[in-house]
Amino acid sequence: VQLKESGGGSVQNGGSLRLSCAGSGNTASNKCLAWFRQAPGKEREEIALLYARDGTTSYAESVKARFTISQDNGESTFDLQMNSLTPDDTATYYCAAGRAPGPNECYNLVFRHYGMDYWGEGTLVTVSS
Numbered sequence: 001v002q003l004k005e006s007g008g009g010s011v012q013n014g015g016s017l018r019l020s021c022a023g024s025g026n027t028a029s030n031k032c033l034a035w036f037r038q039a040p041g042k043e044r045e046e047i048a049l050l051y052a053r054d055g056t057t058s059y060a061e062s063v064k065a066r067f068t069i070s071q072d073n074g075e076s077t078f079d080l081q082m083n084s085l086t087p088d089d090t091a092t093y094y095c096a097a098g099r100a101p102g103p104n105e106c107y108n109l110v111f112r113h114y115g116m117d118y119w120g121e122g123t124l125v126t127v128s129s
Contacts, residue, residue, distance in 0.1 A: 001025040001118045003095050008123030011085055015127070019080040021095030021120055027076060030097040032106035034116060035069060035080045037091035037125075044094075049110040050078060056103035058111065062088075085127045092122040 007019040019035070031052040038044040047060045048069040057069055063082075071078040082089065096116035100106035108114045 001027055001030060001097065003097060003118055003120035005093060005095050005120045005123035007079075008093060008125045010126045010128065013086055013127060013129050015085050016081070016083045017085065017125060019082070019093055019095075019123060019125075020077055021079070022077050023097065024076075027097065030099055030117065032098040032100040032109050032116070033069070033071065033078045034096045034098075034106075034110045035067075036094045036096060037089075038094070038122075039088075039091040042091075045091075046110045046113075048080060049106055051100065051103040051106040052078075054103060056106070058107055060111075082125070085125075087127045087129050090125060090127050092124050094122045095120045 002024045004022050034049040036044050036046050047063045049058050050069045066084045068081040097118045098109045098116040
């Protein structure tokens with residue numbers, strides 16, 4: 001499985017961006033989908049997950065109500081819509097995928113750091129004030 005992010009770039013404070021993660025290979029069995037980010041000098045932060053079997057989503061408090069994770073109908077791509085961006089959102093954003101039998105296990109993989117199986121290389125988002 002290979003994952004590749006796109007859609008990063010520069011935006012002003014209050015703006016929006018949409019990131020996409022394109023998967024190739026045997027993506028059908030990896031139903032735990034997530035976005036992470038890492039700002040310069042900071043640890044990687046998990047920000048959103050989507051359990052594709054039932055549509056369960058979960059978000060970090062720092063992005064809740066501003067970011068939305070979704071998957072396209074073809075299931076080969078999943079997105080992160082980011083609204084009301086602030087300079088604190090500046091980071092390299094990574095998509096990831098993993099195998100989980102249910103939404104609780106997916107939550108553990110993402111927010112309890114049990115580990116994702118596949119990662120993209122990252123896309124940079126810069127928000128200027």
